[in-house]
Amino acid sequence: MNRDERIQFVSYIGMLREKRNVTVSQLTEGLCGEKTAKLIMQGKRSTGRPLREALLGRLGVGAEDYECYLGSEEYAQWKMQERILHCIVYEKTGQAEETLEKYHELYCEQGGGKNHSGEIERKLNRQFYLSMLAQIQHRRGKEAASREDAFTSLMEEALSLTVPEPEKKPLSKLALSVRELNLILELERCRKNGKKGLLPGERPERYREVIAYITTGRLDRRGMAKLYPKAVYFLCRCLMDEYGAEEEETDFETRKKYMELFTYCNRALEMLRDNGRMYFLWEILDMRERLFDKLEKLPGSRRGRSGGGDAFLRLRQENARWKQALENVYAQFRVTKETVDDCWLYRAKGISCTNEVIRIRSRMLGIGAGELCERVCDIRTLYRIRNEEVSPQRWVAEGLFEKLGLSGELIRTELVTSIPEARELMERLRESMNGQRWDEAEETLEQLKQLVSMDITCNRQALQRQEVLLSRAKKEIDKAECSRRLREVLELTLPYKAFLAPGEKYLTHEEQSCIRNMMVGMDKEGEEFRICLQRFEEIYQPVIDREELENVDGMYEFVMIYVRSQWGNRGEYDKADKHSLNIIEGCLRNRRLWALHDSLYDRWWNHAERRKRGIPTDIVLDDEQELNHCILLGELAKSHDVAFYREKLKALAGNHKSG
16 A cells, blocks of 8 residues: 555544444454554555445445455465365365365464564464364364364464453443454354363344444445344254243243344344345245244243134245245255355455556457556556566556556455445445335436536446446337447446457446346347347456356356346356356255256246257256245245246146147
């Protein structure tokens, strides 16, 4: 970070602190000393990526909410973290353990090499190391007692690195990230059997304290969805055991207790559905089922009453269907239904290597070395940057990015602004568009235009794209005009012909979104459309080969769901299935909900088309079961596609009847 970037970062977190009512002392406690905190807040001390993430995390901002460009050294560290997370999630435990030990050697130990960080960064790197080691050992399946003792010790040390005395103050007096809150939850769970260094017995009040912290407004919606369901599940599991052991309570008191837990579970479920996530989703549905059973057995319950109009019965049946559908799909793809790791808390998405971007983008645009480095840096420096021998200085990266049609902001959301409200408004705009609330979307778009600088090209590009899509949604323009205008928006930063040309590519998320939206208005039988399909496949195939889809899963889903569907329409069923399976497994392992039902449907549709055309296939799918899974998972995702799936199922039943 140079001075201007440090000042901008401090300004941003200052506004967040004010909004979240967090003091500097709360924000930096356990991370750094008072003197260092003062220098950071004055913009006089640079912050490495681990510290930036820690500070933003304590202000409720997730590391996955940014497009972030890192120099080759920081990128190498992130890539190693990502590899560890991937191996844990995909149950490659040996590889995870081996890579984690290399990570410890490079980034956690004292030393003078270029990989060795400062004291603060080393502490945060060690916290990551301990958290991952605990999860790896948990998966190892060693003897239960020794495994739990080791797990507890690792979690205790990990938390103490940034929260030295977690029991000394109420959580409400601290500023905590979701990662730190998760460590607190895990340590409390370890008390269940009185494990090493802890008093026996979980404390429901501690779980309630975490839940209260999560819901005080210090975390954004995504942050709440990451942890609230887990905290609720731990609380409910703990109290269900306690309530089962109690005697001499009135039915009224018992019902009140179970209804409180039911309310917690309902909120957790809605939080997951609204954010398209499945963290502890199966567990919440299972807990609701247990609570339904407890409530139904109480005297005075509605058990035995007839009628499908009984709300309690309908809710219970709905819950059972959702749970069964999840279990079936998890089993079909051989992924455990229980949430067994916390890797989603450590994902930092949208990460790119500055050196790679400069190399790829300049070749893609046909900009020679002399032209690119003119008035920015000498040509030898550019060659060293391209060869990843050195990370570019901030002002050099900014100058090169400007010539490449990219924003000079190396850490940013889709909008370049230091105003936190802009990010919230963009989220609201997307929700309004997805919910087809056009007037609300138009009003939010106008607010954004007033709030952020439209002189910044990437801001103008992001908001103009939304403006064009809104005009199309309101039927003010046709598909062809929409595609034409989107091309103009794209070419604010990237010539369309550069995308169509063969060769390695780097596109921003916004540029990919423009082209993806443009394709809707193209001739589906034309050569241009076919080339677009191929180019997107070429962009993502190396990411798939490197097993790095988790870094770009949201954009991959948005782009490749459409590409996949079009390959299916063209009879390229194997290509379409390849993308469906990538998305399905990614959704199941990384607990992502929104793209799951659609990918299952496309897979079923391809299978049905093969059968119609007499094309041999190795898999056997039950039509009714597959469509029911689409309906139920679509319901969980609150998708508009549910009505379409029901019509398909109805038509299928009609065909069977007539046959």
